[in-house]
Amino acid sequence: MLKLIIADDERVIRESISSLIDWNSLGIELVGTCRDGIEAYHMILDESPDIVMTDIRMPGLSGLELIERIYQADMDTQFILLSGFGEFEYAKQAMKYRVHHYLLKPCNEEQIVESMQDVIKEYYHRQAFQDLKERQKALTANLHHSIMGNIINEQIFKSDPAEYSWNAYSGFMDFYHTWYELCFLHYLEETYLNSILSLIYDYMAEHAPGIELYCIYVKNSLILFFERYQVSYEEFDVFMQSLTPKELLFQLDYKRITFQSLNQLLEVLITKIRRYGIIYYMNGLEPVPTCNYKNLITKIEQLTASLIETDGTELKPRLEELTAALNDISNTDFLKQACSRILIKLATETSYLSSVDTTEYLMDLNQQTEYGQIRYMLCKKLNEILKKSSTRSQRYSPFIDKIIHYVEDHLGDPNLTLKCIAENHLFMNVDYVSKRFSKETKQKFSNYITALRIQKAKQLLAEGHTEQIQWVAQQVGCGNNPQYFSQIFKKSTGMTPSAYAKKLNGGE
Known part of the structure; x- marks a missing residue:
């Protein structure tokens, strides 16, 4: 519940307001009433209320002086000013302290409730915005620290300063x-x-x-x-x-x-x-x-680079060489670093891994403590990338390319189907198109579009849209059906969209 303090030097007014409203029904706890500005100031410091309703003129410390002090203390407190008709122009000075809520005396229950509801709505809107900023900051910090660790590990083995890049x-x-x-x-x-x-x-x-x-x-x-x-x-x-x-x-x-x-x-x-x-x-x-395993690091760097530059039938032997090099690492922490270096290099120099995928995977990897599990996770990820690379290097039929581009451009359409694309845009038989799509891409159209939607959803959640699950569902083509979106997301990732966002942001 939000905490409220009422401050007014007229006892009748503060007692009337405190007893007139059913504060619990508004989700508010009335933590105290004050008879002047000084008493209110001390209570605010002690109780840290979310909302303060204060008279603009009080002995000792006026309402404006009270607001100024709290503003300077950088406390996130919302204020509602009580003022007489002749004081309204004077009350406008409070706007420089982000006070936008006023009640003219005398005021009735309906006016107080309406004003309080506006403040509550504004409070939660600001809170949601602040949470969004914190989540984005946490994600950025995680990525920056991974990159900085990778840069240091990468550069300490280069002897020529001219090679810095x-x-x-x-x-x-x-x-x-x-x-x-x-x-x-x-x-x-x-x-x-x-x-x-x-x-x-x-x-x-x-x-x-x-x-x-x-x-x-x-x-x-x-x-x-x-x-x-x-x-x-x-x-x-x-x-x-x-x-x-x-x-x-x-x-x-x-x-x-x-x-x-x-x-x-x-x-x-x-x-x-x-x-x-x-x-x-x-x-x-x-x-x-x-660990300063310079020769091993150099070899891993060269093999990773060759993996990026190679395609077709040469990919598999290159991957086997890289896996064999990883087997020479006996230290668990050093193996984690090698994995991080490989994946960040793939993320920065290819299109096979997004920054979201990389951050998510590195967080999972860093939680592992067993050598065998770390090596298994990396080899599994590299094989996935290898498969994706092999698929992308293939030359699809022109009409299959058209399907892929059309899906990418219209992913938010909940009515997107292969039948619709085949009949209305390709003017071809849907059964034939379906068979060719499965043969050339090695997957069914339904699996392809679902995977694309999950990837887009991950990106939107990583950008901070965790409080807008319904909006995310619409953006990825699940229509006005967040429940269906959550179901396919959980089936694909093993967790709900909200749980995935929390994990990505360090579990906060």
Whole structure:
């Protein structure tokens, strides 16, 4: 339930309003009434109400002054102003604090309920919008961290700085125009890593919410880098310099460097860390090691590249070579990294994997702890890609190509059928078209269009449309039937659309 506070210096008015309305029926809990602005201010700080109904003129602290203070405190509180007729122009000043709800005294029950319903509707609309932004941010953060880990793993084995290239990832992150900060904390023993890193995460969450923090640990040195978010970092530097554990008899060595772009930062960072045998890329508080198996990495890179460049009958032996190379990896964490490198390379350099598919798959992969299961999952995915690649490399009959393009252009049509396409657009016999479609694409038309609709739905859900399941159903051709959409989605993915979106966004 939403929490409400009523503030008015006239006892009759505040008691009348509090007792006049059945607040429970509106989904509201009345947590208190206040006789002046100061009392209201303190109660707001204590109770954190969602809605405050306040008189505009009160002793000690006026309604406008109360709103200004709460606005400056950055509390997400909705206000309804009570004002006399002569105070209405004065009340308009509150608009700069996003207050748009007023009640002129005297007001009746119907007016209060109507105004309250407007505020409730606006509150939930804002909440839904905020949830959407948070889900999109979580998805982007997951993808950015996977890409950054992959870049570091990829680049540390290149000896020539001229070989640095971020073009494959430039569609996901800005490497050239955004300033970054790079920080070093030397002489930090692994025993204290988690406690120090927890303090840093807490500081960033409080002072720089929304800024992604990337962390690397190499041989008693913690390295942090993040997008520049303010001009002065004096307070941040003081905080970092204060992190030395009490048990240590010496001061941790702290240093911060500013870079005008991410690519400049990465070139310096990779040059510094590539000499270490094991490099830990931090996934929260979990260190993910990169072992310096240079020859093996080079071989996997070459085989992945050849897999991308090859088609037809050569695909299968290339895949077998790549699988054999993966068998040489005995470390579970390193195998995960190799899998991540392969899949992100396929996602960035081919059309066989979308960013949504890649993020979803990497999240599943990172949850695995058994070597055999990780290897099985990757081989299964590579075989799926191989099959898709082989299918796409085939030359379809011209009319089959027309069917595929027509379906892609009209996927949102709930009445889309092969019969309709064959008779009205190809002017061919539907039985013949159906047999040829199955023969050339190796699948029935119904399976093909369902798979296409599920893929489109995944993309829309990943973009944040999780509160609009009915709309998503319409966009992918399931009409005004979200139940049918949920059924085919669950049959294909093993979970409902809502559950899939939660999983994709880290289970939040």
